[in-house]
Amino acid sequence: MILPGATIGVLGGGQLGRMFVAAARTMGYKTVVLDSDKNSPAGLIADHHICAGYEDQTGLSQMAELCDAVTTEFENVPAASLRKLSENCFVSPSAEAVEIAQNRGREKNYALQAGLETTPFKTILSAEDISVAIDVTDFPAILKLSSLGYDGKGQAIVRSAEEVIGKFEEFGSVECVLEKMLDLKQEVSVILGRNADGDVSVFPVSENVHVNGILHTSTVPANVSEKITAQAQEQAIALANAMDYVGILAVEFFITGDDELVFNEMAPRPHNSGHYTLDATVTSQFEQQVRTLCGLPAGDAALTSPVVMVNLLGDLWPVNWSVAFAEKSLKLHLYGKEEARPGRKMGHYNVLAESTEKAKSIAEDIFKKISRI
Numbered sequence: 001m002i003l004p005g006a007t008i009g010v011l012g013g014g015q016l017g018r019m020f021v022a023a024a025r026t027m028g029y030k031t032v033v034l035d036s037d038k039n040s041p042a043g044l045i046a047d048h049h050i051c052a053g054y055e056d057q058t059g060l061s062q063m064a065e066l067c068d069a070v071t072t073e074f075e076n077v078p079a080a081s082l083r084k085l086s087e088n089c090f091v092s093p094s095a096e097a098v099e100i101a102q103n104r105g106r107e108k109n110y111a112l113q114a115g116l117e118t119t120p121f122k123t124i125l126s127a128e129d130i131s132v133a134i135d136v137t138d139f140p141a142i143l144k145l146s147s148l149g150y151d152g153k154g155q156a157i158v159r160s161a162e163e164v165i166g167k168f169e170e171f172g173s174v175e176c177v178l179e180k181m182l183d184l185k186q187e188v189s190v191i192l193g194r195n196a197d198g199d200v201s202v203f204p205v206s207e208n209v210h211v212n213g214i215l216h217t218s219t220v221p222a223n224v225s226e227k228i229t230a231q232a233q234e235q236a237i238a239l240a241n242a243m244d245y246v247g248i249l250a251v252e253f254f255i256t257g258d259d260e261l262v263f264n265e266m267a268p269r270p271h272n273s274g275h276y277t278l279d280a281t282v283t284s285q286f287e288q289q290v291r292t293l294c295g296l297p298a299g300d301a302a303l304t305s306p307v308v309m310v311n312l313l314g315d316l317w318p319v320n321w322s323v324a325f326a327e328k329s330l331k332l333h334l335y336g337k338e339e340a341r342p343g344r345k346m347g348h349y350n351v352l353a354e355s356t357e358k359a360k361s362i363a364e365d366i367f368k369k370i371s372r373i
């Protein structure tokens with residue numbers, strides 16, 4: 001076990017890294033962040049900020065020297081960098097797990113192997129693969145970059161072979177996945193923590209609403225049947241066990257019109273849809289990340305209150321905070337980003353109430369006030 005007083009590090013200095021650092025510091029650990037941005041949200045509050053890129057060998061050596069254990073907040077860190085770090089300190093999640101989650105085709109194949117259902121899909125490596133892919137998916141379909149896409153970026157809805165060819169070229173003729181576009185009834189996600197002993201702790205299922213491909217709200221408990229809740233949690237655990245995963249794993253699912261649960265994607269790190277755990281579970285996903293990284297037993301993931309999380313994007317800036325704070329139940333989390341750009345995640349807030357309906361109504365009220373609509 002790596003105990004308080006030790007130094008733990010995170011690759012990536014975004015908001016997820018910042019909330020990991022905050023949890024680690026609260027628990028008595030010293031923290032190191034590696035990120036090339038000198039004003040990165042996590043770097044600003046860490047004990048030590050190594051201002052270097054993910055492939056910078058000097059930066060990585062320095063990190064391995066300073067840290068007893070290292071995790072990541074960014075799924076696209078090169079696996080080679082994780083491997084290099086693991087020569088000198090404990091690293092979780094593993095390079096192998098991150099490599100699977102980095103690639104849409106690989107993660108879907110992995111999910112299939114673990115017994116989960118996916119949307120019909122096909123990996124496209126070159127233009128020759130397109131017609132076979134269309135046979136599998138039919139139209140409408142979604143073409144997605146296999147790697148580096150996020151918040152709906154790097155994907156396009158396509159309705160004809162010509163459109164697939166056009167978008168594939170527009171994306172730079174690099175590896176993509178073509179998948180069937182489903183008529184979604186709902187979207188949910190499951191986040192779990194698994195430590196090196198195989199000890200798993202699952203957070204409650206969150207119901208997620210996306211706007212323009214970006215998460216807008218998460219509501220917990222999710223408005224889904226007990227069967228779907230149990231299935232989603234069981235499937236996430238099955239996936240983590242199959243990968244012998246260590247760390248925090250987030251799994252996104254679609255729910256179709258016939259109440260079928262379909263695996264969408266996974267993230268080898270805490271997830272935006274788990275930010276409700278900062279205020280509404282006994283242990284937050286970031287505390288759990290510290291625990292799994294340090295080989296501690298998992299903390300209690302039980303829900304303490306119904307909750308709604310709302311994302312705050314740069315589009316809302318500048319925000320009149322005094323109006324927002326007028327609502328007593330506002331739990332505001334801002335990430336310390338200087339520049340507000342449209343679509344940029346600047347922060348979020350949680351609202352806890354005796355029911356999700358009540359929490360939703362207060363959360364919407366706050367959102368209307370700060371959106372000036």
Ligand code: ADP
Pocket residue numbers: 119142149150151152153179180181182183184187210213252264265
């Ligand atoms: P990202 O990495 O950007 O989160 P996702 O694959 O999760 O990419 O897609 C973002 C959102 O787009 C999803 O949460 C969902 O709302 C919608 N979406 C993605 N794939 C499909 C699909 N096959 N059918 C219907 N909606 C989809």
Ligand code: MG
Pocket residue numbers: 252265
């Ligand atoms: Mg997603």
